[in-house]
Each structure stands twice: as structure tokens, then as C-alpha cells.
Amino acid sequence: MERMERMVLVCILFSDCKKTFFCLFAESIFSFRICFTGAVEMSRKSPFASWLCAMLHCFGSYILADLLLGEPPIDYFSNNSSVILATAVWYLIFFCPMNLFYKCVSFLPLKLIFVAMKEVVRVRKIAAGVHHAHHRYHHGWFIMMATGWVKGSGVALMSNFEQLLRGVWKPETNEILHMSFPTKASLYGTILFTLQQTHWLPISEANLIFFFTMFMIVCKVFMTATHSHASPFAPVESFICPVFFGSVSSGHSSHHHNQHGASHEVSHPPPPPAKSKEELNEGTRKRKAKKAE
Amino acid sequence: MERMERMVLVCILFSDCKKTFFCLFAESIFSFRICFTGAVEMSRKSPFASWLCAMLHCFGSYILADLLLGEPPIDYFSNNSSVILATAVWYLIFFCPMNLFYKCVSFLPLKLIFVAMKEVVRVRKIAAGVHHAHHRYHHGWFIMMATGWVKGSGVALMSNFEQLLRGVWKPETNEILHMSFPTKASLYGTILFTLQQTHWLPISEANLIFFFTMFMIVCKVFMTATHSHASPFAPVESFICPVFFGSVSSGHSSHHHNQHGASHEVSHPPPPPAKSKEELNEGTRKRKAKKAE
Amino acid sequence: MERMERMVLVCILFSDCKKTFFCLFAESIFSFRICFTGAVEMSRKSPFASWLCAMLHCFGSYILADLLLGEPPIDYFSNNSSVILATAVWYLIFFCPMNLFYKCVSFLPLKLIFVAMKEVVRVRKIAAGVHHAHHRYHHGWFIMMATGWVKGSGVALMSNFEQLLRGVWKPETNEILHMSFPTKASLYGTILFTLQQTHWLPISEANLIFFFTMFMIVCKVFMTATHSHASPFAPVESFICPVFFGSVSSGHSSHHHNQHGASHEVSHPPPPPAKSKEELNEGTRKRKAKKAE
DSSP, X not given: OHHHHHHHHHHHHHTTSHHHHHXXXXXXXXXXXHHBTTHHHHHHHOHHHHHHHHXXXXXXXXXXXXXXXXXXXXXXXXXXXXXXXXXXXXXXXXXXXXXXXXXXXXXXXXXXXHXXXXXXXXXXXXXXXXXXXXXXXXXXXXXXXXXXXXXHHGGGGGHHHHXXXXXXXXXTOOTTTSOOHHHHHHHHHHHHHHHHHTTXXXXXXXXXXXXXXHHHHHHHHHHHXXXXXXXXXXXXXXXXXXXXXXXXXXXXXXXXXXXXXXXXXXXXXXXXXXXXXXXXXXXXXXXXXXXXX | OHHHHHHXXXXXXXXXXXXXXXXXXXXXXXXXXXXXXXXXXXHHHOHHHHHHHHHHHHHHHHHHHHHHTTSOTTGGGGOHHHHHHXXXXXXXXXXOGGGHHHHHHTSHHHHHHHXXXXXXXXXXXXXXXXXXXXXXXXXXXXXXXXXXXXXXHGGGGGHHHHHHHTTOOOTTOOTTTSOOHHHHHHHHHHHHHHHHHTTOSOSOHHHHHHHHHHHXXXXXXXXXXXXXOOOTTHHHHHHHHHHHHOOSSOSHHHHHHHHTOOOSBOOOOSSSHHHHHHHHHHHHHHHHHHHHX | XXXXXXXXXXXXXXXXXXXXXXXXXXXXXXXXXXXXXXXHHHHHHOHHHHHHHHHHHHHHHHHHHHHHTTSOTTGGGGOHHHHHHHHHHHHHHHHOGGGHHXXXXXXXXXXXXXXXXXXXXXXXXXXXXXXXXXXXXXXXXXXXXXXXXXXXXXXXXXXXXXXXXXXXXXXXXXXXXXXXXXXXXHHHHHHHHHHHHTTOSOSOHHHHHHHHHHHHHHHHHHHHHHTOOOOTTHHHHHHHHHHXXXXXXXXXXXXXXXXXXXXXXXXXXXXXXXXXXXXXXXXXXXXXXXXXX
16 A cells, blocks of 8 residues: 555656646647637737636636635735646747647647646636635535536636637537537546545545546546547436436437426527527527517 | 514524435426426436536535635535535435436425425525625625525526526626626615615514515415416516616617717627617627628 | 826726716717717616616626636626616606716717716726735735736627627627727726736836826727727737737648548637638538438
């Protein structure tokens, strides 16, 4: 077991040095750059907005956690060195001559190292978030979970508003309706850390950090290397969900639709956005027809 | 008068027991379920988002009040028992076998009791909100009103964002442009409670709570039983508004439109959404035409 | 130099009296009224929403600064006199018989005085914001800049949500993507004040306030008098931006588009909204096509 503890320590110390933060920022801004194809035009047209988006991608988790716990959302920006470091990375990735830096960080082997480090930092953020919330609300399990989750998921949870900042608006979907793997993993992880924190899980925090970090690194590196988006939780969920939450294709809904004609609004199950668009148009047509009468 | 005080006490004690909270949650989530016909599909497709929406419907008023007063918005979630109770109600309403629980709570006589209790709790929330704000800002009348109002209206005031969470986006209307009866009643009620709190209204708080609760219960139960949406304030407003705020169909606007050709944007008086849609299209067409030139 | 100090004092004392606040409110609400042509209909149809918008226009800067620093966002509303004054101005501008008050404030010479006063107040707000942030975060340069900036820009930075309150939604643009002159000037001004506050700029605060106020007044009065929207920073930016941020029309973007086919979303460079609209439609068509297959 000592060996493991030592590995955990290595893990933690290693991820403590600024170098990791540097990599974390590189990874964040790098993913922010490839995550939407307009990033480069935007960085040329309005560098300030691009910089603000990059900062959200780097520090979104701190901002959200501070918001939840009623602390100043820009509290973390008092770490000038981190902000300057992130700014430097942002500048190098977008404006490096001959685009060298970007080509480096998008070189697969290097990218896999970044991804692994990002997961190391993510798990430590979750643990720190649960710790912090536990310090303020000793028995607030839900608050611990919420804090750990936003610390782990970061900007993904406010993707709608991060898009709005860039002039893009996609209301028909969001991270909570369709969770990506990191968000879902953070949610399950924060539940584990909360159970550990409240002594329901008989395991030392260091070991939990170690095991969860390993799990995240393996999954994330594998998914990045194989460009696959298959969630490792899918089989488990497909087995459990039907038991607890019934099957998706249930005749209930329409049944109740008829039952409650006095429904205040028509909702649109987001998954098929095209469909929802059509329904919206129908709604508009109906309204127009009503007006015409 | 003693009889009245006693009735008030009964009222309050009655609404203090967990049973009422249970009913309140049932009512909240129940209304959340019928308020949009996609609720059941959503609960099957993404139970977590459905649960989050239900929590917003139950605790929205606390979240908003905490936001206004700069306290942690998830403060109320430290009451684990309430959250677990609300979660149980949510589960029963959406996933109860044979949909039994839902059929029970939507049984009219029972529903009327829920509605009545919800108003009891609403009025007590308004009073508590005004109290809390008065404790922090002794002469902040506007802050008292704002706090009492959001405590009374709850999730309705953030309906746009609650819809966004479900992937629905209806920007052309919101609760403040078109107030529903509970929101409007909360607004008038919080004004009364603020006047009482600042000793401009010569009446004991208990009596004010009692009378306002009776008024709300009578109105809400009547409206629910008759499925009517006619606001009891309409006649008064139709008499007062023209005196203070002029008539709706005033030729001013167009006049000023011409006067200020350099208007930065074209706004769309929301009430006829179809019209506003058409205007938007016009706007787009104009922009395209300008681009084509 | 004494003369200058005295002028600064005059400047400050002058802008301290309620009269200036009155003018500031007049200017704010007046600009709010002409800023969109539906303001008058809205004030008739839903006076409360109109009042709320007017309050946002008057106190938006305080609300945003309080949000950033984790203080109650409605803190400023405890100044009853200011709120009542703003309400009076709002009422006079929208509901004054024969529209007299509005005609007065929109009389050009008077309007220029208001504009000048507004800039006086804006600069003092920026200085106060930087001061306040410096008091809480002694070395938080970025926090000082952020606070001063939101204090100077005010409601412009939350224009999207201010529009949402009126039932208008324009996601394809926002103040950060396309900065207006006051927002940009506030940003540069707050940088100067931060440098002065951290003793990197060898000039007394009073002088900085004086010079920056003069600059703002001259620019704003000139722009208002000539109805021009040309930014005085344009020449400098057109010289500096290409050096630091490359040219706008860079072939990079498309290049990387091809390189990263696995781009999660299609972004729309906002400047030509029509184009972005078309791209959106394309996206929808693609999705529908995919569904049809």
C-alpha cells in the first residue's frame, strides 16, 4: 500500500508544479480552439472576446464554484501569475508565427500527455471542491456534490453562455441534457468523494484520488487516441436506467398529453433538433392562424 | 379578534408541519409536470435534467432570494431532509408504477387542498422574505419588496432559464412582461408587507398574513376549480392604469419612431408573437438587402 | 498645476450634487427610450417591465460591480432617494403630459450638457471601481480592471439580458464582440487607472481623472453633435492590432477547419448577421438531411 501512497504523492506533487498548469491551460485553450472552427477568425476580429472565452475555458470551474458558494466569482483572477500564464498560452496558440506552438500541442503523443495531466488536475479539483464545501456545510451532501461537480466540469456547464459570448446560440441542447463523458465522470466522481468525505466509503482520500485519476486517465487517453465518443458508463446505465427510470419509449407521455389539454406550453424533446424546429414552426403557424381569425 | 389570531396560528402551525412541505413539493412538481407536455419524455431521456428542473420548481424562490441578498444560492440545499423529500415526490410523480401517485395528486378535491396549502406557504414566504431583507437593510424599501417578491414568485421569475435547461427557448415573452396571477399577487402582497414592516400600515403582521392568505386561497382555489385565467385585479388595473400610465393605443410611439430615425434597434412589442416574428424577418431581410447592395 | 487641481475639484463637486444624478438619470432613461422604438408601447403595455429596464439602465454598473465582487447585487437600491429620483425621471420621460419633458431633454444643447455630465460621472465611477477593488484585492490587477470596466460600461455589458427582459433576443451580437465607443473607452480608462493605482503611472489620480474626463467629454459631445459613430481609437487600433494579432483576413482558419474535421460545432463570425443566419439554416438543413437518411 505504501507504494501506492507514494505514487499518489508523485501524482499530486507532479500536478502541483506550474508546468502542469501550463499544460492544463495549453490543453484548455487548445480544445477551445479546435472546439469551434471560427475560433481563429474570432481571435483576429475581436481578440478581447477570444481572450475572455479562453479565460472562461481555463478558470470556468473556479468561477462556477465561487458563484455557488456565494464568493466573488472573479476571486481566482487575483492569482496574477496564473492569468498571465494562461494569457501567454492563449497568445502563443492563436498568434504564434507560422502557427508553430499550435502544431506542437496538437502533436498526438504530446496531446495525450496533456489530456492525462488535465484529468489529474480535474480529479484534484473535484476533491478540493468537495473539501471546500464540506468545510462550510458540514452536513450539506448536496452542496458538496454540486461544488465538486462544477469544479470538475468547469466551462462545459455554462456552455450556452460561453457560446452567447461568441455570438452563437444553441438553446435546443446543453451539457445537462446531453452530458459529455467528462461531465458525467465528474458527477459520479464527486458522489464518490462526497461519500468518502462523509465516511460512508471506507477508503482513504489519497487512494480514492489515485484510483479515480487512473480510471479517468485511461478512459480519456483511450478516447482521445481512438477518436471514439463511446461512454464507458453506457453499458451500466443501459442496465440500471430502465430499472429505476422506466424505458424511454413509454406511451405515458402522449396519454397524459391528451389528459391535460390545458398544458401551458409545448415543449420539444431536444434530441432531434430538426424535429423541434419543425414543431416550433408549427407553433408559430398556429399562432399566426389564431391571429388571422 | 382573538379568534382570528388563533386561526392565524392554526394556519401557520398547520403549514409548518412536514406534511405541508410534502404537499407543496407535490403541487410544485405536479404543476411542473403538467406545465409542459414533454416532461415525461424528458424524465425518461435525461432524468438528471428533469430532477434539476423539479428542484428549481421547489426551491427557486430560495435560490433567487439568496442571489439578490448575496448569499450562496445553494444555501437552502443544506436542508438534506427537504431535498430528499422533494426528490422522493419527484420520483413518485414521474416513475410511480401504473402512474398511481400522479393520478392521486391530480384528483381535483386533493388538488384544491394542495393549491390552498401552496398559497399558505407562499404568503409566509413573502412575509419571511420582507422580514429577512428588513433585518439586513433597515430602510431599504425597494430591497424588501424585491426580496418578498422573488420569495413569493419563485421559479416563475426565471422561467426563461428554467426553459433553457430543458432545451426550450421562448425569448419573446417572460413573466415580467406578462405577469401571471401569482406573480402579480406576490408583488402587491410584498408591497403590503413592506408597508406593514415599515409601520405605514396600521395592522398587526399576523392579521395581514391571515387576510392575505384567505384572499390568495379563495382566488387560487376558485381559479383552479373553474379553470379560469381571469385576474381578479383586472378591473382595478383597467381603471387605474389609464390614469397613471396613459392608454395602450397611444399614437406617441410611431410619432417618435419617425422623430428618431437613428434608433439603434427595432424592438418588438411581444404580445403578438407572430407579428414580432414577422418584424424580425423584415429586419433580417433589410440586413440581407443592405449586404447585397 | 493648482488651477488644474481646482478645476478637477469643481468637476467633482459639480458632479456630486443631486442635479447631476438627475441629469444622469435623464440621460440614461432618455437614451433607453430612443435606443429602441418600442419603448413607448412597452411603457404603456407593461409599465413595470419598462420601469425595471429603466432601473437597469440607471444602476446597471453598480449591479454588475456588486456581482463581480460577490456583494448583494441590489445593494445600491438601498439608496431610496436615488431610486425614487430615477423613478420620477422615468415617469416624466414616458408619461409627462404633452410629452413636454421628453422634448426638453432631447433638445440638442441641453442634451450635450447631459452627455458631458454623464461622462464626468462615468470617469468617477471607473476611478471608484478601481479604488474599491484595490481596497479588497491589493495586487489583483485583473480584478481592478474588471471592476472599473463594468463600473464604466454599465448596462451595455448585459445588453443581451436587458433585451431579453423586453422580449427581444439578438444572440448574434453583443457588446464584447463589437465594443461601442463608451465600452472601449472605459476599458482603456480602467487600464490607466489601474496603472495609476499600482503606481506604474507617475501621475496624481486627480489629474488622471481630469484629463480622462476632458477626453471623454470632447469625444462624446463631438460624436453626439455630429451624429458620427467613428471611434477615435480606430486609427491607433488599425496600426497596432495587425502587429500583435495578425490581419483579419488570414487564410489560417479555413486551413484548420479542414485539418480538424472533428470540430464539435460550427461557429458564425457575427459581423455579417445575415451570413450567420444563412449558415444556421444550412446547419438545420444538414441536420434534417441527416435525419431523413
